[in-house]
Amino acid sequence: MKLGFLTACLPESDLTDIARWAANQGYEALEVAGWPAPDDRNHIKVDCFDEAENARVRRIFTETGLTLSSIAYYENNLHPEQGPQVNAHVMRCVDAAAALGCPTVGTFIGRDPGLPVRDNLKRAEDVFGPLVEYATARGVELVIENCVMKSWHPDGYPGNLAYSPELWEWMFTLGLKLNYDPSHLVALGIDPVAALRPYISNVAHVQAKDTQILPGAIDRHGFYGPISGEKGWYRFRVPGLGQVDWTRVIDTLYEGGYDGVVSVEHEDPVWSGSTERVRTGLGIAYRTLRHLVQG
Template identity: 30%
Template sequence: MKLGVFTVLLGDKSLEEALKYLSNSGVQAVELGTGGFPGTAHVNPDDLLDNPAKINELKDLINKYNMEISALSCHGNAVHPQKEVAAKFQKDFEKTVLLAEQMGLHRVNTFSGCPGDSEGSKYPNWVVCPWPDDFLTILDYQWNEVLIPYWEKAVKFANDHGVNQICLEMHPGFCVYNPETLLKLRDAVGDTIGANFDPSHLFWQGIDPVAAIRKLGPAIYHFHAKDTKIDPINAPINGVLDTKHYGDEINRSWIFRSVGYGHDYQVWKDIVSNLRMVGYDYVLSIEHEDSLMTPNEGLQKAIAFLKDVMTFEDKGAMWWA
């Protein structure tokens, strides 16, 4: 396995400054934002597409600091019911795929997206309940009329340009938010669709990440290292469907934390061990969204924690068996 970082938290630095900082911290890989919600602070496809000289400069810069790129990330909602919003996210996705092709990369991270409830909708509608019966009609529309047809085309576009792993973050608010919905879409459109496995979004839903890893197995294509703390006072009173601002930490039912501040060493050791058991021996990419720490402190604590729990060497032969 390799220790990586999603560099959006270092958007105030140049890419070279970020790479130097991360290299000195023992990081081995970077995940780069190329549009959508992550933005383009470090890599802007408009500057690089069809410009081999600039692409080579980027590759040389990555190599200079003994890094590799784990994935290009353009998390967005390309099935947003407002066509102009969807079109922008779609363009970001297409540019990211084209850039991945020209850089010789095969992984792109994004969201599944979430449509509205009908053709006339203005806003996405995340359905979390089977009743009233209208919700089942909404789900049928979202999946069969929008989501599956969209991803059938998106997968073909990606495959035509050398991208064979579209890594969807299972994120509440979007149609793919747990292993069941990830596998539902994968079954419908093919195994180009896989998971960008982020346990932080699973913890607060009551999902055991180890069980989810076992269920998904080879469908895990990328991994975000981020934690969640369930509040022991607020969650038992209000449950976990919480719409309060992330900055209202003391009143929320859960908040995102740096790894180790939501769950202990044993939980994360089990996650790492089970990743290896199902065949995932790739990058654990730290995503910092801890509102109780600065990006520097949260990242450094996450790096130190993961160095203790990750397994970096090949398994080797069982000399005792």
């Protein structure tokens, strides 16, 4: 395995600077943000990917010796209005990944909040069938993060229909793979290791994020969280500052034969607010995981 991180946490930084810093810190891989402009999470310019951009990105990874593990574009592929534009950009990400020799593109299933789950699953089959076919023809796998995305639903229900093992089994039948993130399972009351063990052969990428349970908060809001603007009963942290047992998670991945990248996804509100604070958070994550993730 190799240890990396998702570049979306450093939107103000150039990919060259991110890669050099990552390599100097001992990181071995990057999961690179590929959102379309004007979104500043576009460290690979997927929406205007040409020979010059291809050469620029290849040069960065050649000079630093890092691995490009995935192009990241996590948006709602089932959005009732914007879905077709999201689908089209996923295909552009696939084209860029194929040109760069990158094995995966990461995205969400998403959801139309105006439809029940069963209708959404039928829509997803119609949407992702062509997307998987397009990616497979170019030697790229589509990986889906198991994030709940409650903010995509007006009542805070799951907005990304890939949050549980039941739904993983469904999406595997479409040819999709899992970008496994244990932090979201903690927030659903699911044991991350018990959920992972049967599905390791379908894991094509791993994101490392932690979840900190806030004492007493669930007694006020309940499992579904607040209906007001109050904070919920958990928050995401960098690995080592939450409830995830990283020794068990990484050991289970090794035992199951996973040999890909473990990519830190930094969404820690404590270690945010500036480039230096984000880098400090990435340093905490590195020190937590380095002795566990061995090449």
